[in-house]
Amino acid sequence: MPISSKHVLFFKVLVFVVQVSYGQLRRVKHDEPAAPEQHSARHSGMWNGSRVGLRRACDAELEYRLTRLEVQVAEKTDRLVNELKDGNHKLQAIELQEEEIRNAIEGLRSEMNNAGGQVWQDEQRDAPSDKLAARIANLEISIKVVLAALRSLTGDVAGIRRNISAILAATGALHDEMTDLPTKRFISQALLDIRHGTYYPPVSHQMTASQQESCQPVNPTDCMDIRNKGTSSSGIYTIQPGYSSKPFMVFCDMEMNDGGWTVIQSRFNGSQDFFLGWADYKTGFGNIGKEFWLGLDHIYELTGHLVNELLIELEDFEGEKRYAQYSAFSIGPENEGFPLKVLGQYRGNAGDSLEYHAGQRFSTKDMDHDVWPEGSCARAHGGAWWYKSCDSSNLNGLYFTGEVPDNFIYKGMYWGTFRGPEYSLKKSRVLIRPRKDARSSATRERGT
Ligand SMILES: *[C@@H]1O[C@H](CO)[C@@H](O)[C@H](O)[C@H]1NC(C)=O
Ligand SMILES: *[C@@H]1O[C@H](CO)[C@@H](O)[C@H](O)[C@H]1NC(C)=O
Ligand SMILES: *[C@@H]1O[C@H](CO)[C@@H](O)[C@H](O)[C@H]1NC(C)=O
Ligand SMILES: [Ca+2]
Numbered sequence: 001m002p003i004s005s006k007h008v009l010f011f012k013v014l015v016f017v018v019q020v021s022y023g024q025l026r027r028v029k030h031d032e033p034a035a036p037e038q039h040s041a042r043h044s045g046m047w048n049g050s051r052v053g054l055r056r057a058c059d060a061e062l063e064y065r066l067t068r069l070e071v072q073v074a075e076k077t078d079r080l081v082n083e084l085k086d087g088n089h090k091l092q093a094i095e096l097q098e099e100e101i102r103n104a105i106e107g108l109r110s111e112m113n114n115a116g117g118q119v120w121q122d123e124q125r126d127a128p129s130d131k132l133a134a135r136i137a138n139l140e141i142s143i144k145v146v147l148a149a150l151r152s153l154t155g156d157v158a159g160i161r162r163n164i165s166a167i168l169a170a171t172g173a174l175h176d177e178m179t180d181l182p183t184k185r186f187i188s189q190a191l192l193d194i195r196h197g198t199y200y201p202p203v204s205h206q207m208t209a210s211q212q213e214s215c216q217p218v219n220p221t222d223c224m225d226i227r228n229k230g231t232s233s234s235g236i237y238t239i240q241p242g243y244s245s246k247p248f249m250v251f252c253d254m255e256m257n258d259g260g261w262t263v264i265q266s267r268f269n270g271s272q273d274f275f276l277g278w279a280d281y282k283t284g285f286g287n288i289g290k291e292f293w294l295g296l297d298h299i300y301e302l303t304g305h306l307v308n309e310l311l312i313e314l315e316d317f318e319g320e321k322r323y324a325q326y327s328a329f330s331i332g333p334e335n336e337g338f339p340l341k342v343l344g345q346y347r348g349n350a351g352d353s354l355e356y357h358a359g360q361r362f363s364t365k366d367m368d369h370d371v372w373p374e375g376s377c378a379r380a381h382g383g384a385w386w387y388k389s390c391d392s393s394n395l396n397g398l399y400f401t402g403e404v405p406d407n408f409i410y411k412g413m414y415w416g417t418f419r420g421p422e423y424s425l426k427k428s429r430v431l432i433r434p435r436k437d438a439r440s441s442a443t444r445e446r447g448t
Pocket of ligand 3: 269270271290
């Protein structure tokens with residue numbers, strides 16, 4: 001237990017003072033000129049103070065010692081009280097010290113009772129020394145005052161401690177409530193949305209099934225949701241997946257393959273730099289209407305709890321279009337490295353150049369999650385992908401126009417089974433939409 005060394009020192013001093021004072025009192029008694037009766041008295045354990053002159057000398061000495069003791073106790077009491085009032089000492093130390101003080105005082109009191117008793121005996125036998133007795137009583141009172149002060153101080157300390165925990169509990173609750181308050185930015189965005197007629201109140205995750213029914217409509221959860229509500233034109237929409245804390249904008253493709261696709265990556269002319277770091281790939285970058293990456297956080301919000309289909313559209317500089325479609329696609333959260341968790345059955349005409357990456361974590365030039373121990377695939381291949389060691393596709397790679405120079409093989413925006421790693425494609429789009437069977441099971445899951 002940590003104890004304030006200052007206080008321990010003080011107690012040692014106090015105990016020492018007490019011991020020395022009484023030791024000296026005793027020595028005064030015992031160092032009388034060595035008369036035979038004195039010795040016998042010492043052996044019998046009693047002090048024969050019948051010789052008045054000797055006793056007077058002794059009284060003077062006792063008085064002097066008492067004065068010193070009184071001064072010391074007063075000084076130390078003031079200091080103790082001040083230090084305790086500072087309140088910058090460990091509570092446990094104070095409590096322990098109160099115990100120590102009490103013991104020291106008990107010892108002092110019993111010694112005093114002995115001395116006092118002898119003085120009283122003396123006084124009954126001889127000239128009474130009321131003054132001395134009164135001072136011993138006073139000393140006892142001042143010690144009682146120290147004790148009382150200590151008790152009230154430790155009482156205060158306990159009260160302060162209770163108040164501190166009450167305050168902590170209160171601020172904790174306040175903090176919890178604050179996280180539920182909408183931010184200023186969210187409110188201004190909502191006001192803008194209302195003005196533009198696109199506002200949908202956010203979904204609360206804590207809502208019960210019945211609340212959910214009565215609070216419809218809310219933000220659409222994805223492009224498929226928008227399509228199912230009757231919108232059939234491609235464009236930019238605001239969505240909020242069930243597990244997203246706030247709405248965001250996406251590009252919806254409503255024509256391709258029955259529509260309802262949310263575009264998570266789009267490249268067609270190289271105007272947007274894609275050789276970026278983790279923070280950009282996490283939150284997304286680019287222009288939703290042009291070239292962009294939606295962001296791994298949003299992709300996780302869309303696919304982490306609801307299995308999606310994945311569609312990859314590719315085009316080379318000769319205008320040849322190919323696609324690769326996967327029956328299931330889902331990525332994990334950031335603390336797992338946004339892994340390509342689920343990749344379903346392939347079909348299409350571009351060939352399967354993603355299967356190799358299934359299960360891998362996402363890597364960027366500044367975040368190496370690949371399984372190539374000696375190097376960074378993202379840096380070596382100029383992209384950001386679910387690299388293994390390293391890739392059979394690299395759709396976030398560098399933008400070239402077709403055939404790449406020898407030293408840029410694997411570094412372009414390539415798809416291994418379409419034009420190969422030495423050819424950088426013209427266009428790439430990556431799209432997702434919930435599987436037809438996924439939503440009902442997800443709704444059931446959320447309702448429970
Ligand atoms: C104290 O001393 C006197 C002689 O000075 C002696 O007569 C007496 O018995 C002593 N008393 C005790 C209690 O020893
Ligand atoms: C603790 O707070 C109460 C009011 O909440 C106050 O009355 C009391 O004096 C406080 N105790 C201490 C030791 O500060
Ligand atoms: C790429 O396309 C966008 C949108 O059509 C256009 O604004 C931009 O100038 C183009 N950039 C290049 C480098 O061709
Ligand atoms: Ca590596």
